[in-house]
Amino acid sequence: MRGHRDLRLVGALALACALLALAIPWTGPSLVFAAPLLLFLPGYAVTAAAFGRRQLERPQMLLLAIALSLAVLTLGSLLLNYLGGIHPLSWALLELLVVLASCRVAAVRRGNPGGPPRWRLPRPRGVEAAMLLGAAAAAIVALVLSASAVPAGDALGYTQLWILPKAGSGGSEAVVGVRSQEQRSADFDLRIRIGTERVLRRSFRLAPGEGRQVRLRAPTGGEGEVPVVATLLRHNRPFAVYRRVRGSLSSPGETR
Amino acid sequence: MARPKPTTGLLAPIALAAGLGLLACSLANALARGGSDPMLLYWAGVLLIALPVFWRLTSREASLGERLALVCLLGLSLYGVKVVRDAPLFTFSDELVHAFNADQIAHHGELFRANPILAVTPNYPGLEGATSALMELTGISSYWAGVLVVAAARLSLMIGLFLLFTRISGSPRTAGLGTAIYTANFNFLFWGAQFSYESLALPLLVVVLMAVAERGASPRQWAHEWAVPIVLGIAAIVVTHHLTSYATAVFLAALAVVYWALRRDWRWPNPWPYAVLAAVLAVGWLLLVASSTFGYLSPVLSEAFEAIFNTASGEAPPRGLFQGKGPSIPATPLPARAIALLAVVVLAAAMPFGLKRLWDRYRREPYALIFAAAAISFFATLLLRLAPAAWETGNRLSEYLFIGLAFVAALAAAREWRPRGQRWLGRGALTAAFGVIVVGGAIAGWPWDLQLSSPMRVSAEGRTISSPPLALAEWARREIPPRARFGATIADARLLLAPGEHVALAGKTPDIEDILEENALSDWELPLLRREGVRYVVADRRQIASDATRGYFFATRGEDERLLPLATVTKFGQLPGARRVYSSGDISVYELERPE
Numbered sequence: 001m002r003g004h005r006d007l008r009l010v011g012a013l014a015l016a017c018a019l020l021a022l023a024i025p026w027t028g029p030s031l032v033f034a035a036p037l038l039l040f041l042p043g044y045a046v047t048a049a050a051f052g053r054r055q056l057e058r059p060q061m062l063l064l065a066i067a068l069s070l071a072v073l074t075l076g077s078l079l080l081n082y083l084g085g086i087h088p089l090s091w092a093l094l095e096l097l098v099v100l101a102s103c104r105v106a107a108v109r110r111g112n113p114g115g116p117p118r119w120r121l122p123r124p125r126g127v128e129a130a131m132l133l134g135a136a137a138a139a140i141v142a143l144v145l146s147a148s149a150v151p152a153g154d155a156l157g158y159t160q161l162w163i164l165p166k167a168g169s170g171g172s173e174a175v176v177g178v179r180s181q182e183q184r185s186a187d188f189d190l191r192i193r194i195g196t197e198r199v200l201r202r203s204f205r206l207a208p209g210e211g212r213q214v215r216l217r218a219p220t221g222g223e224g225e226v227p228v229v230a231t232l233l234r235h236n237r238p239f240a241v242y243r244r245v246r247g248s249l250s251s252p253g254e255t256r
Numbered sequence: 257m258a259r260p261k262p263t264t265g266l267l268a269p270i271a272l273a274a275g276l277g278l279l280a281c282s283l284a285n286a287l288a289r290g291g292s293d294p295m296l297l298y299w300a301g302v303l304l305i306a307l308p309v310f311w312r313l314t315s316r317e318a319s320l321g322e323r324l325a326l327v328c329l330l331g332l333s334l335y336g337v338k339v340v341r342d343a344p345l346f347t348f349s350d351e352l353v354h355a356f357n358a359d360q361i362a363h364h365g366e367l368f369r370a371n372p373i374l375a376v377t378p379n380y381p382g383l384e385g386a387t388s389a390l391m392e393l394t395g396i397s398s399y400w401a402g403v404l405v406v407a408a409a410r411l412s413l414m415i416g417l418f419l420l421f422t423r424i425s426g427s428p429r430t431a432g433l434g435t436a437i438y439t440a441n442f443n444f445l446f447w448g449a450q451f452s453y454e455s456l457a458l459p460l461l462v463v464v465l466m467a468v469a470e471r472g473a474s475p476r477q478w479a480h481e482w483a484v485p486i487v488l489g490i491a492a493i494v495v496t497h498h499l500t501s502y503a504t505a506v507f508l509a510a511l512a513v514v515y516w517a518l519r520r521d522w523r524w525p526n527p528w529p530y531a532v533l534a535a536v537l538a539v540g541w542l543l544l545v546a547s548s549t550f551g552y553l554s555p556v557l558s559e560a561f562e563a564i565f566n567t568a569s570g571e572a573p574p575r576g577l578f579q580g581k582g583p584s585i586p587a588t589p590l591p592a593r594a595i596a597l598l599a600v601v602v603l604a605a606a607m608p609f610g611l612k613r614l615w616d617r618y619r620r621e622p623y624a625l626i627f628a629a630a631a632i633s634f635f636a637t638l639l640l641r642l643a644p645a646a647w648e649t650g651n652r653l654s655e656y657l658f659i660g661l662a663f664v665a666a667l668a669a670a671r672e673w674r675p676r677g678q679r680w681l682g683r684g685a686l687t688a689a690f691g692v693i694v695v696g697g698a699i700a701g702w703p704w705d706l707q708l709s710s711p712m713r714v715s716a717e718g719r720t721i722s723s724p725p726l727a728l729a730e731w732a733r734r735e736i737p738p739r740a741r742f743g744a745t746i747a748d749a750r751l752l753l754a755p756g757e758h759v760a761l762a763g764k765t766p767d768i769e770d771i772l773e774e775n776a777l778s779d780w781e782l783p784l785l786r787r788e789g790v791r792y793v794v795a796d797r798r799q800i801a802s803d804a805t806r807g808y809f810f811a812t813r814g815e816d817e818r819l820l821p822l823a824t825v826t827k828f829g830q831l832p833g834a835r836r837v838y839s840s841g842d843i844s845v846y847e848l849e850r851p852e
Contacts, residue, residue, distance in 0.1 A: 021393045034393040038386075039408050050484035059324050060470070063415040064485055066408055067463040070386060070456065071492035073405075077367060077385025078495055085365040086385070088392045095389075122321070128268035135268075138275030139336060142282035146340035149715040154291040155810035157716070160727060162838040162845075164735055177735070181721040181840070183714075208716035246835040 004110060007048060007103040014041045014099035018092040037095050043069035045102035052109030072098055157182035157208070161232045163247035171250035172218045176230045178204075179211035187235035188242075194249065195219065195226045203235075218249040225250050265322035267329070270308045274333040277304030282340035288708035291812065298708055302698070303691050305333045306439070310690040313432040314669070314683040323432035324418055331414035334439055335407060338449040341709045344399055345726070348450040349750060349804035351402070353377055354384055355451060356753035358398040361388040363757075372741075372761050373749060379546035382496025383456045398754065402451035410449070413459035420466040421663055423473055424623045427670065434666030440599070440693040441658035442701030448655055457497035458655060461504050464489040464530075465659075468508070469623060472525035479524060486530055494537040498549050501541070503656050505534040507626070514622040556649065563645035575642055585806075588704040599696020602689050603665060604635065610664035613671065630660025651701065703805070710809035723810045724840050725801065728794065729756035731838065736792070743768045743785060744794035747807025748843070752794070761788055769802070775823040782831060785848060793834075795825040797842040 017037035024030040043065040047056065056064070076094050080086045124132060159180050166173035176192055185207045192200040194216065204212050218226060225248045232243040280301030284294040309330045312318055318326070346352050353374045360369040360378075367381040378384075383405065390401035417438055421431035438444070448455060464486055471482035494501045508531035515526040522528060542549055566572035588596075611628060618624035634657040640650025673682030698707070712723045722730060729751035732742070742752050742760040746769075749762030761768050766788055771781045772795060785793065799818040801807045811817045825844050828834050833849025 025395075027395045030394040031390075031396060034390060035404065038389050038393065039404070046484065046488070051481045054478055054481060059320075059415060059419055063412060063419060063463065063466070067412040067416065067460060068485060068488055070405070070408060070412065071460065071488040073386035073389050074382035074456070074492040074496055075488070077361070077381060077388065081367040081385075086361060086367070086388060086392065087365050091389045091392055122264045124264050124268055128264055131268035131272040135271040135275030138272070138279045139333075142275075142279045142336065142340050143343065145279075145282045145286050146343040148286070149713040149720040150286050150290050151716065152290050152711040152714045152810065152812070154812040154814065155711045155714045155723075156813060157721065158724060158841045160731060160838065160840040162731065162735065164837060167737065179727070179731075181724075181727055183716045183721070185717060207719060208721045209719035243839045243841075245837055245839055247837060248835070 003112075004103075004107050007045075007107055010041055010045055010048075011100055011103045014045075014096055017041070018096045022088060022092050037092070038073060039069050040065050041069070042072040042095055042098045042102070043067060045099040045106065046072065048106035049102040049109065052106065053111065153183070155183070157184075159186070159188070159206075159232065159243065161230060161243035161245050163228060163230050163245045165247070166215065171225075171248070174216045174228060174247050174249055176214045176216065176228075176245075176247075177211060178206065178213075178232060180206035180208055182206075182208055184208065189233040189235065189238065190214065191231045191233070192216065193229045193231075216249060218251050223251055263319070263322075264325075265318050266312050267322055267325050270312055270326065271329055273308045274305045274329055277301045277306075278333055278336045278340065280304060281337045285341050285709045289711045289714075291711075295708070299695055302334075302337060302445075302695065305337070306330065306436075306694045307687055307691055310433075310436050311683060311687045313429070313436055314686050316429065318429075318432070320422075320428040323428050324415065327414045327418050327432055327435040328411060330436055330439055331410050332407065334445055335410045335449050338446055339403055341446075342712070343403075344397075345712060346399055346402070346451060346754065347709070347712065347805075347808055348446075348452075349746075350374070351451040352750035352754045354453065355398040355402065355755075356757075357381065358384040358387040358391065358402065359754060359757060361385060362391045362398070371753075372759050373753065373763065374552075376498070376546065376548050376552040377453070379548060380453050380495060380497055382492060383451075383453045385495075386456070387451075399451075406449065406451055406455050409456045409459040413462055416459065416462035416466045417659070417662075420462065420469055420623075421666065423466070423469045424618070424621060424627075424663065425667070425670075430666050430670040433669045434662045436690065437665045437669070437693070438658060438662035440690070440697040441655055441662070442651060442697045443655045444701075445698040446702040446706075447651075453497040454500060454652075454655075457493050457500035460489050460493045460496065461500050461507075461656075462659070464493070464504060465507065465623075468511070468527050468530060472527070476524060487533065490530065490534045491537060494534070494541050498538075498542070498546065498553065499652070501534070501538040505531060505538050508534050510626055510629075511622055514625050518620060518622060518625075560640070560643070560646035560649040563643040564640065567643040567646075572643075575647060585703065586705045588699065592699050592704055595692060596696040596699040599693040599700065600638065602692055602696075603661065606665040606668040606689075607631065607635075609668035609671065610666070613667040614664060617667075624663070627660035627663040630657045631664040633657050634661045706805060710806075711812070712809050714810060723808060724798075724843050725751050725796075725808055726755075727840060728752070728838070728843055728845070732756045732758050732792075740791050741789045742792045742794055742845075743771065743788070743790040745769075745772055745796045745801035745807070746804045747801045748794050748796055750804060751808060760794075761790060772796070773802075773820060773824060775821055775827065777827050777831065782848075791848060792837075793828055793846045793848065795828055795844045795846060796820075797822070797825055 014037055017033040021030050021034040021037060046068045047064040077086060080090050084090060159182060161178050163174055163176045165171045166175050180186060185205055187205045190202040202214055228247045228249055230245050231241055234242050280297055284298035287294040309326045312326055313323060346355050353371060357371055357378055361367060361384055368378050371377050387401045387405050390404060391398060414435060417435040418431050421434040422428050425431055467482050467485045471479045493504050508527055512526055512528035512531045516522055614624050614628050634654060637650040637653045640646040669686050675681045712726055714721050725748050732752055733756050740758055742758055744752055744760050744762055746762045749760035752758050752760035763769055766784055797819040799820060828846040834846050836844050837847045838845035
């Protein structure tokens with residue numbers, strides 16, 4: 001690829017992007033390197049290989065760089081599916097291989113280096129640059145606003161109540177969970193009846209989005225399956241059942 | 257002689273207007289989630305994006321580069337309108353199905369894993385395969401990875417259309433106008449922008465068409481160089497979307513026939529080899545990999561044909577325009593209906609001028625003739641909207657046919673219109689007409705009550721709460737072990753797929769719908785649930801939970817929330833060993849006893 005500056009740059013960028021995208025554990029910075037590796041460089045390299053000595057117009061090159069990158073991703077997933085599986089390393093290696101092999105083919109097909117394609121980009125003046133920055137800032141604010149939850153006073157709040165066996169306990173332990181999705185902080189009474197006699201009571205206040213869990217164990221000395229009924233009451237309506245769920249506890253050693 | 261220094265023209269102020277337009281749309285959506293009705297602000301935002309771009313494209317001064325930048329700006333900004341509607345969650349019914357597929361690929365490292373709701377989708381894994389690459393290399397969610405992939409596809413669509421129209425018309429001005437007019441197609445703003453396989457396949461089709469056109473215009477010795485993008489594009493379309501792969505084969509075949517009709521020659525540049533390639537690949541994929549596509553498409557098409565026949569013969573009444581499926585869906589306001597109909601009138605009015613210009617200048621150009629046929633066919637497909645089961649087929653076709661219509665309309669718009677001898681008046685009238693077709697197209701293509709977002713996540717006392725179906729999905733992801741299978745209504749099941757990351761069955765096949773909606777259980781129902789391995793049944797009293805586009809949000813005060821009878825929920829408590837393990841009011845989850 002000696003003498004073909006664009007191909008050398010594309011190859012080096014692909015290598016750096018692949019290494020950094022794999023090495024960086026944070027999503028945002030990783031995306032900065034993964035996006036060009038997946039969405040631009042393979043298409044550029046394949047286009048350069050396909051057209052060899054012929055220089056495409058800039059819009060055509062831009063289009064094919066993006067579209068063929070998408071095609072490589074689409075067909076690449078099919079290839080990886082049959083060649084060892086789809087995972088980060090296999091993706092990075094495949095994309096790198098496509099870029100380096102295509103750059104090599106492009107260099108051979110181009111023959112003597114005649115200098116890389118030179119495309120002149122317009123340079124915005126100061127005011128224009130400020131307006132373009134303003135446009136980008138507006139778009140970012142729009143995205144942030146859209147991803148933000150906003151108050152909605154008319155939305156009807158509610159509360160979740162559930163009971164599930166604790167993972168790995170074989171049914172001898174259970175978890176009763178409450179999560180408030182109410183619009184305002186609220187007071188709750190949780191009553192849990194285990195078998196026919198034992199009753200647990202918990203009173204708590206939950207802010208919106210806040211949860212509380214109560215862990216239960218099967219009574220010692222009991223045999224068989226013990227039914228559990230969890231009832232949630234609200235402080236302002238103490239005689240009305242707000243939520244009720246049912247589960248069970250097995251004696252240790254028994255499985256359900 | 258030195259080449260003229262490239263300039264950005266009016267790109268910067270127009271980009272600023274587009275940014276502010278997008279911000280207005282985002283603000284309108286935020287206000288809508290908060291309970292206001294900021295429809296005017298929203299449409300003002302859309303027009304602030306679209307009109308300055310079109311006004312500039314009507315001018316004769318803009319350079320090719322500026323026109324290209326403007327159509328890219330328009331395409332991406334209008335895609336932004338969809339993104340700011342519901343980020344950071346998918347809310348379109350098909351998006352949740354495809355997001356599940358992408359999550360499955362990323363988690364299991366393989367393609368073709370079953371999808372419980374749309375079984376055909378894993379057989380076309382192109383979009384999700386591409387999305388999984390971004391997910392795997394960066395750790396981002398399927399939502400943001402999907403948004404990036406669709407954005408890249410959208411960019412390809414806009415550049416591809418611009419280059420295709422430039423090649424056919426020989427005029428960057430006509431090409432810019434045509435590409436902008438394409439954004440007024442009924443599905444551009446929402447349906448075609450969703451995270452779904454067609455959103456990737458259609459742009460690839462446009463790129464293939466552009467490459468075939470460039471190949472035809474290249475000197476013979478260079479023509480073979482276009483083979484790589486054409487073959488890669490066709491192959492990528494075939495593994496991405498069934499209908500687009502058939503459309504590719506049909507379009508290329510039609511192109512080959514028209515080439516032959518005009519030149520009586522099957523040799524270069526006749527593209528028949530690519531038509532054959534597209535047909536062989538599409539049929540091969542259908543037979544070898546995706547045979548379930550027959551079962552998926554045949555009912556849709558046969559019902560559409562039946563509906564057309566019944567409506568035409570008077571056996572069934574025509575479907576009312578702007579009508580939703582249920583009585584609870586609000587009607588589209590009269591002014592909005594008028595704008596949508598006016599958009600069709602404006603497009604129809606452009607047709608004679610565009611067709612005349614096409615006949616005068618381009619009747620020896622195969623692409624132009626096919627575009628003319630597509631433009632005329634577009635108006636024929638509008639009649640399908642009157643047949644109840646055929647309107648969706650017509651709506652989906654319009655995205656393809658609008659490519660031809662956009663070209664013909666651009667030929668009409670590219671004429672020198674000078675009312676009272678004033679060029680600016682002509683440009684103003686054209687820009688106003690463009691505003692009408694952009695807004696009217698969006699109204700015709702997407703229900704009025706869904707143009708703006710509804711509350712799914714709400715801020716309360718500085719924290720975030722989730723709508724009942726979303727909270728159910730979040731609970732299932734957090735608390736229920738992997739590989740558990742749910743039976744649920746259509747909306748709940750989709751959220752259980754993504755972001756719930758669980759297998760959830762819904763709808764008619766298997767018949768979960770009847771099990772959930774009946775007041776009492778019949779003999780066949782428990783055996784069916786057991787046969788399907790359903791461990792958890794989600795009983796949702798909200799009638800809207802059977803609506804795949806509206807069932808995801810908070811109920812609001814003053815809203816007429818229709819509920820199913822209580823017995824539809826409590827009947828599951830009578831099953832031996834079944835227990836209600838989750839309750840959030842209208843939604844309950846019953847755990848079924850495992851069979852011995």
